[in-house]
Amino acid sequence: MKFIIQRNQLIASVQDVMKAISSRTAIPILTGMKIEVKQHGITLTGSNSDISIESYIPAEEDGIVNVENIEEGSIVLQAKYFPDIVKKLPEQTVEFEVDENLKVTIRSGKAEFNLNGQDAEEYPHLPKLQTDDSFEMPIDILKSLIKQTVFAVSTMETRPILTGVNVKLNNGQLSFTATDSHRLASREVTVKADNISDLSVVIPGKSLNELNKILDDTEETVEISVTNNQILFRTKHLIFLSRILDGNYPETSRLIPEQSKTTIQVNTKELLNTIDRASLLAKEEHNNVVRLTTMDNNVVEISSNSPEVGRVTEEITVQSFEGEELKISFSSKYMLDALKAVEVDEVKINFTGAMRPFIIRPLNDESILQLILPVRTY
Amino acid sequence: MKFIIQRNQLIASVQDVMKAISSRTAIPILTGMKIEVKQHGITLTGSNSDISIESYIPAEEDGIVNVENIEEGSIVLQAKYFPDIVKKLPEQTVEFEVDENLKVTIRSGKAEFNLNGQDAEEYPHLPKLQTDDSFEMPIDILKSLIKQTVFAVSTMETRPILTGVNVKLNNGQLSFTATDSHRLASREVTVKADNISDLSVVIPGKSLNELNKILDDTEETVEISVTNNQILFRTKHLIFLSRILDGNYPETSRLIPEQSKTTIQVNTKELLNTIDRASLLAKEEHNNVVRLTTMDNNVVEISSNSPEVGRVTEEITVQSFEGEELKISFSSKYMLDALKAVEVDEVKINFTGAMRPFIIRPLNDESILQLILPVRTY
Known part of the structure; x- marks a missing residue:
């Protein structure tokens, strides 16, 4: 040689x-x-x-x-x-x-x-996947599907299936969904998939993170094909093969509230920076909790309290406010992850009361959904 | 307030x-x-x-x-x-x-x-150092004195005094010397020091590393003053106070060979890259040893051998070669540290046989000295 x-x-x-x-x-x-x-x-x-x-x-x-x-x-x-x-x-x-x-x-x-x-x-032979049963999509779209969902997988091995992202293809609609049972992230796109039957598989979050690192952010095509226990991503000069997780992914659609009691529309970056500051005083606690309180005149107060260190409060003016007054507490980390994932200037947040999950979506875009369960503080 | x-x-x-x-x-x-x-x-x-x-x-x-x-x-x-x-x-x-x-x-x-x-x-009161007994120098010169010596201090607490840099002022000559007993680095400069008596103190290497990080690389002045157990560095808006190590610093001048049996003159970067490559195969060994062998026609061979992994050899042509043929082995880490510290395009290396310490100096500059003890390999 x-x-x-x-x-x-x-x-x-x-x-x-x-x-x-x-x-x-x-x-x-x-x-x-x-x-x-x-x-x-x-x-x-x-x-x-x-x-x-x-x-x-x-x-x-x-x-x-x-x-x-x-x-x-x-x-x-x-x-x-x-x-x-x-x-x-x-x-x-x-x-x-x-x-x-x-x-x-x-x-x-x-x-x-x-x-x-x-x-x-x-050296072991890699399984040769039959690639007749496949679909294609642009690499940059695949990368954003990964980035907008994979952070929400569970890191606990207690329910192994939740350490993966549920990838579903249904009538040309491709969806990625991840949840650690405290929050959920999902994204949907339309793909050309004439030659492939509908599918639902769970891919380890770690595999998708590595795939995202390797793929360049281009509009070139990646071909995706699935067998019983493997998924294959193929670009011009690269083959990426991942195992698929065994087991059934939980039905998540029921978690998503259909109605909303309080709706705010807010500048993403402003909310993100405010929550980031509010989270500073409680670094070591794993579920660093912040509180959101609606006030008069389209004002929302974000606050956090750490008895030993001190307290932080900040008001932001939202673009619009509809519905009931609200006091709700949630993990600042989950909120920051979700706001970073939506990748738009303005978001709409739908609340259904202080004890129910709430939903963050880009303004006028139903294809991305971030859901967070609140934290009880009293 | x-x-x-x-x-x-x-x-x-x-x-x-x-x-x-x-x-x-x-x-x-x-x-x-x-x-x-x-x-x-x-x-x-x-x-x-x-x-x-x-x-x-x-x-x-x-x-x-x-x-x-x-x-x-x-x-x-x-x-x-x-x-x-x-x-x-x-x-x-x-x-x-x-x-x-x-x-x-x-x-x-x-x-x-x-x-x-x-x-x-x-909050404890910082000691107020009397600063009549002080001298001044440009910050950038102080920074290079630190960078060219501090890496050679010992990291072992067995001889605490060697974890510091020996700072000496003698008749307006300021010298920094560090050694871990396997290698030595020293640098000398002339300073204006009319109002201060000669001194010799040992400053913890860690303190000097922090000082180097804080000081900006400018030609502005730093004022240095010493008492029994503290040294003070003062710039326009900064006061940096370090403790001084107790004990006597060993006399290092006897270590430095006065004559040379083999002298080579070589491009610093070329030698540095070659030794860097030769050191790749023995990453985990702490004293990753490379060998230098003089050949005919101003050629020097750098090689390294790791029985399990393999062998690497590379020849470089030196600028000049004088004296006896030589085969010598040394720590590649020490050599890389020394070559990085000299900060010049060409260095002169003086050897006094395979078992004696050798000296690396910038061409035509006696103020910087890097000394390395060879390693016995047979």
Whole structure:
């Protein structure tokens, strides 16, 4: 096996694939990175118990030569050292050579690394997903679906199914829903999905976080396909495979109140900064609670009290106010997460009394929903 | 007590003073920050067992008003919350007010914080150093003296005196020396010191690191004065006080070899990058050893070997080579630290055999010296 590659191309691919490689794994060879060399290009593979990532570097693309002098073959390299080596090589051109004893030589400029490789035959085969049953969407939309929901998954293993995001496809409507049973985040978009039957799967939140990190924010297409226990995301040069969580996701639609007793419309950033300040005095408490109190003249007061440290209050003027007077307490962290996720200038908040869940939505947009359960303070 | 202050001024001072405040201290009030308000300005104070920092904000300076509506007084505020509060206040103007019950009100825009203060009378008085016996130097020179030596102090408490930097003033020559007994770093400069007798004190490395962080890289003057157990650094608006370590600093001049058997002159960055690459394969070993071997034609080979992972070799061409052939092994970390500290394009390295300490100096500059003890590898 032998090839000469452009370092920048290699660095980017290595960084992507590293996201699937863990130094703690029950299968020792999975601490390594598989490199597979074909005449048409190089494939790097990393894998752990949750996800597998394949990154492909074509030998030639758009008239630019990335890989030359190719002799086919494959090898597994210790992933602990490989990324730093690649990053710090002195020249743009890097030469790889593997001998029959699995000794790997990496040369760049006058630097020469001789590394012990492992037999690629011992590396587990990734499941080949059949991709007829698939749908496509723009990468940037997928990224915003992830960002607007994944933070709300549960971090507790007591109900494992809640550590995932429920991905549903129903008549061309794709929805992502996450809840830790104290709050819920969901987002819906329309996709072209003529060739695929409706589906509902639960993807680990961690997998989606890694996927979001790897995908560039472009309008290019990602192809998504699902089997019984795996979901596959495929872009031009990347394959991202995640396991699917077992079990039934709870029916969440009943949680969402249908009517509203108090509605405010408010500048997102203003509310966010005010709640951020109100949360400062109670840093160490996990459910750092703030209180919202409606006042006269479209004014809302945000306050927080920490007996030992002190008290903070701030008034903001809302865009509009309708319905009953209200005093309600909630986790400032949940509120901040929700307000950051809606990504719009103005939000509408619908309350149904101090003890009922309330809903935050962008103004004039029903596709995003953030729901928060209040906290009893008396 | 009462005042109105510009937030930017306050943020900068609070950040400086926080460097002396620790949440773990035997004296509870030292977890707080003292605020002292006089008609001419505000003084913030933080202190721990090693250092104390005072930052002064003049009420008016260069025609710009920083503090207004002043009613004199003083208070101690819990430092855990105060910096974040100041940073996140909504407006540029911030109003402070303290009532007779030590309740502190901080107002900015529509935000109001009510905090529990502590009596400033209970805050320890900082020692007042007599500053007749002092000398001055430019801040940027002091910073480079610190940066070029402090990394070489010992981190082991077995010989406490080596955790400090030996600061000596001798006939207008100021020198900083640090050693952990495996390497030594020293730097000398000439200062104007007519009014001060010669001195030799040992300042904790940690104190100097904090001082370096606080001081801006300017050519303005810092005044330095010493008593039996404290050293004081004073700039225009800052007082930095550190304790001095007890005990005698070892005589280090005998360690420095007077003759040289092998001398190379080499591009600093080239050598640094090569050693950095050679050190990649042995990350976890604390004394990650590399070997330098002289070859023919002004070539030097840098190599490293880690039986389990592999081997790396790289040749560099040196600017000049004089004297005996040499094979020598040393800690790559020490070498990288030393090369970074010299801050010049070319260095001269003097070796006196494989078992003797060697010296790294900038070309044509005797004021900086980095010494490293080799490692026996056979």
